[in-house]
Amino acid sequence: MLRVALQAKGRLNEDSMCIFEEAGVKIEQSKRKLLSHAKNFPLEVLYLRDDDIPMAVATGVADIGIVGENEIAEKGALLEVIHKLGFGKCRISLAIPKGEEYQSLSYFNGKRIATSYPNILRKYFSENSIDAKIEEIAGSVEIAPAVNISDAIFDIVSSGGTLIANGLKEVEKVFYSEAVLVANPNLSEEKRKLLKQLIFRFEAIERSKGQKYIVLNIENSKIDDIVAIIPGMKSPTLLPLAEEGWSAIHAVVKEDVLWDIVEKVKELGAKDLILLSTEKIIP
Ligand code: PRT
Numbered sequence: 483m484l485r486v487a488l489q490a491k492g493r494l495n496e497d498s499m500c501i502f503e504e505a506g507v508k509i510e511q512s513k514r515k516l517l518s519h520a521k522n523f524p525l526e527v528l529y530l531r532d533d534d535i536p537m538a539v540a541t542g543v544a545d546i547g548i549v550g551e552n553e554i555a556e557k558g559a560l561l562e563v564i565h566k567l568g569f570g571k572c573r574i575s576l577a578i579p580k581g582e583e584y585q586s587l588s589y590f591n592g593k594r595i596a597t598s599y600p601n602i603l604r605k606y607f608s609e610n611s612i613d614a615k616i617e618e619i620a621g622s623v624e625i626a627p628a629v630n631i632s633d634a635i636f637d638i639v640s641s642g643g644t645l646i647a648n649g650l651k652e653v654e655k656v657f658y659s660e661a662v663l664v665a666n667p668n669l670s671e672e673k674r675k676l677l678k679q680l681i682f683r684f685e686a687i688e689r690s691k692g693q694k695y696i697v698l699n700i701e702n703s704k705i706d707d708i709v710a711i712i713p714g715m716k717s718p719t720l721l722p723l724a725e726e727g728w729s730a731i732h733a734v735v736k737e738d739v740l741w742d743i744v745e746k747v748k749e750l751g752a753k754d755l756i757l758l759s760t761e762k763i764i765p
């Protein structure tokens with residue numbers, strides 16, 4: 483049995499649940515429970531605040547977890563980062579009131595900076611020989627300068643909208659983060675095997691992203707021309723049609739060149755095109 487720690491509610495919850503679902507792991511829906519089970523995989527889910535996930539995994543309360551790299555760095559947890567998951571992307575930045583002039587990092591010498599990420603900031607300032615006062619606050623960091631708790635903030639930014647709404651401007655992008663799958667470094671053989679099975683499935687889903695499956699019919703005399711345009715994974719699949727002199731071609735193509743390919747094969751006389759989504763690709 484493998485125990486995974488996921489964010490109970492918040493920005494990472496939905497995407498975290500979704501990757502298990504896409505990987506065919508059916509997790510009991512139980513909004514109020516702290517722990518739930520998967521029906522068809524030896525997995526149980528522990529729902530936590532994201533702040534608590536790094537330590538839960540590092541101490542073995544959970545075997546694996548999904549959490550932002552920002553929380554791992556802040557907590558200084560000893561974890562194995564197994565896989566980047568491509569969601570929850572953000573950065574932690576220094577921001578100051580928009581009317582202030584800013585030239586370089588030395589601006590922050592002697593200033594008060596409000597943040598929920600004091601450890602990441604302390605390390606950054608120490609590496610850059612900046613002597614500032616770090617004010618740790620738990621939430622609503624962006625209002626700190628307006629209420630004179632601080633001169634600047636160090637907080638998560640994704641679109642930048644929150645900064646603008648609070649009359650602030652981003653001046654240094656310090657730490658880039660996304661959600662990652664992490665594991666306790668001392669997993670048993672049995673748990674490692676289960677983890678490998680999960681990663682195999684996650685990778686199959688990732689491979690299929692941005693890929694489409696194309697099916698078309700073509701006269702046999704044009705097959706070589708079509709194959710030159712759509713190479714497919716190894717090479718396209720060729721199937722004879724019941725109608726003499728015609729074949730069907732099946733291939734996986736990258737989504738960003740899909741419409742280019744459609745136009746070219748149409749010009750070559752391709753008929754009855756079907757464009758399908760790919761769900762999982764296993765090489
Ligand atoms: O209750 P719990 O402690 O579990 O949740 P939380 O409130 O601490 O975290 P939550 O759910 O807000 O975020 C979870 C994780 O999502 C973070 O640790 C990051 O790894 C990641 N993430 C991605 C973000 C954002 N994008 C984000 N935009 N976390 C927070 N924000 C906030 C930010 O704090 C700021 O208030 O959104 C605002 C800025 O957004 P923009 O788009 O206006 O720039």
Ligand code: ZN
Nearest residue numbers: 531532533534
């Ligand atoms: Zn949190």
